[in-house]
Amino acid sequence: xxxxxxxxxxxxxxxxxxxxxxxxxxxxxxxxxxxxxxxxxxxxxxxxxxxxxxxxxxxxxxxxxxxxxxxxxxxxxxxxxxxxxxxxxxxxxxxxxxxxxxxxxxxxxxxxxxxxxxxxxx
Numbered sequence: 002x003x004x005x006x007x008x009x010x011x012x013x014x015x016x017x018x019x020x021x022x023x024x025x026x027x028x029x030x031x032x033x034x035x036x037x038x039x040x041x042x043x044x045x046x047x048x049x050x051x052x053x054x055x056x057x058x059x060x061x062x063x064x065x066x067x068x069x070x071x072x073x074x075x076x077x078x079x080x081x082x083x084x085x086x087x088x089x090x091x092x093x094x095x096x097x098x099x100x101x102x103x104x105x106x107x108x109x110x111x112x113x114x115x116x117x118x119x120x121x122x123x
Contacts, residue, residue, distance in 0.1 A: 077100035
């Protein structure tokens with residue numbers, strides 16, 4: 002199955018989940034499903050369809066916020082799906098907390114119309 006996420010690659014999502022992420026949790030189908038959810042959420046939140054414009058913006062220093070939002074969201078849920086591959090539950094929780102905290106910080110920035118305008122102007 003091919004990766005269909007737009008804001009982040011599968012590798013970026015798996016990186017956020019760490020070395021203990023399970024094969025089932027990090028399947029392409031699961032990552033694609035999570036990417037669809039977050040892309041829809043971001044587009045609805047900003048009332049801007051970044052999915053159709055992401056590649057044309059062309060500046061990863063500008064679109065990096067969207068990449069971080071998607072990869073953190075995916076990482077969080079991949080860890081939550083199956084945390085048996087981590088050295089301890091604490092390790093899994095620390096990774097989840099890091100992903101969630103950055104996701105919330107980035108969404109907070111994205112709520113600002115100034116940020117949306119900045120991204121749109123590339």
